[in-house]
Amino acid sequence: MTPSAQPQGAPLQIAITTGEPAGVGPELTAQALAAAAAHWPDAQFTVLGDAALIAERAQAVGVDWAALTGARAGGRIRMQHVPLDAPSQAGRLDAANGRYVLTLLDHAIDGALAHTFDAIVTAPLQKSTINDAGVPFTGHTEYLAERTHTPRVVMMLAGTGQRPLRVALATTHLPLKDVSAALTIDGLVETLRIIDHDLRHHFGIPAPRVLVTGLNPHAGENGYLGHEEIDVIAPALKRANEAGIDARGPYPADTLFQPRYLKDADCVLAMFHDQGLPVLKYATFGEGINVTLGLPIIRTSVDHGTALDLAGTGRADAGSLIAAIDTAVSMARHRRAA
Template sequence: MSSAAQSASLPLQIAITTGEPAGVGPELTAQALAGAAAHWPGARFTALGDAALVAERARAVGVDWQALVADAPRIQVQHRPLGAPAVAGKLNAANGRYVLDLLDSAIDGAMAGTFDAIVTAPLQKSTINDAGVPFTGHTEYLAERTRTPRVVMMLAGTGKRPLRVALATTHLPLKDVSAALSVEGIVQTLRIIDHDLRHHFGLPAPRILVTGLNPHAGENGYLGREEIDVISPALKLANGEGIDACGPYPADTLFQPRYLEEADCVLAMFHDQGLPVLKYATFGEGINVTLGLPIIRTSVDHGTALDLAGTGRADAGSLIAAIDTAVLMAQHRRAG
């Protein structure tokens, strides 16, 4: 058997970072993996976190973690000790570096080929910053750690015809968005979306709809010229490369079934232009995917939910969907 065939026959290895220890990440990981045998029979999972913490939070939501990991090597824990005792719902800056250690371990494993994909439970940015480490978000940190010059944040719903929304800019103050847009930047973003939808999602000819920046897509320049000077020229260049990207469309009317039913992704110009629509439609079952990385990374569409941590009331649906997508992407990637 060739090495390629051997690799294709091996189980997929998926890493899950359990995220902020005061939040819902550890318990959602346990809940999601409790159904691993039924959901993902061809995959193995490594939960990264403090082993005692994960077991404790699993018990709080009725999951027998010891029995679950007895199914090794399908499910295992890569133990990383907490920086300080963790209490559900109470942030502690002493655990900021612990959270980053989980993420670093997952990234390093994926870069080395140990993991086929990583799935990240939510973290608390403030905890990491309070620990003295400047941190903007998962997306930016992944780009920095993998030395990727441009990545694309895409959120997606689930289902037969999932709604996908990618962003031309991510975590920026609104006043800085216009200056951050450029013709080449939008073209690069469209290249990444087109490439990853083809190679990681199995879409042979992705169709991308692109929003304008301004109300009414600039109203022919009367409400702003970004559509004329930046977005339209970028679309023309992308079309010349064989990328099926259309627009710019007014964002307030684009998100309708009659437009979206023929689209594989919408590219919005800034965070709060596209994501409120997607989260309204899919919250709790949506996912976050970082496109353009040399590794596969998916995540949930929600935060740490400190008020729900340890109560058993948090829903693992988004994490299950993120694992579903990570497995799907890894399968497509392995198939070439």
């Protein structure tokens, strides 16, 4: 991973993309920075989005955006104006703004690759709107991998504060029928290598321990309920262990997520999206975050969607975005100190 090019004493530069303009991203960005920017005295923030839209949504939820970004605020929060392609109304999707959302993301990625930004934090986007705009799009994670030419990335969701549960995924946005074929020994070994590396270098964990689920009920029941554990997962764990990675399993997913098993674990690797994430989100929703591991840049995000029904109402909770910013700042600190 390429270290930060910023001088040691310079403020960390954090970019925030405001995501789907009809969703809660613009207002949550304003709320999160108004509530918590002082928590990160070593960071400066660049907000990417339509300036008038952000100001309008901030006002709707009681945030004085002009004061927050003005000269008297010390210049710690800056607005990088990217104009909407069409007017946006809270709660109403418009495919005309699908490419606008990707433009925000592209500016953030380009800035991070150029070392202008130490990390990027992404507010939620609406996949359907981007696809309706004529752009094939699976998700943030896959797009980041493509734009940074990264052959393999790992999606990890994590609780923060008093609930530091971390769950990484061996596969991401795949139909369930395709998961088994997507699991390979080489792929799992590389996934475990990425998890081990990033937990060491970005989270400051000197000797990460990763618990790995099986794919099938009861982890295959010695082959009676499936052979993926025997043919793929166990050999991958053996190779990872030989490479110095502390990865253990495969464990039955229905019993692994208990405090007595998790208390000494730094991460759980689940085989597919809905195997691990329902547990994580039940335990940490509102405080959880999404981190993309394996990238040459640092990227964190919220653990929720665009919440169109809450957009513009002031009822959406900025807790997850605050946690995502906090983690991005922490990861950037670890990278700079490396």
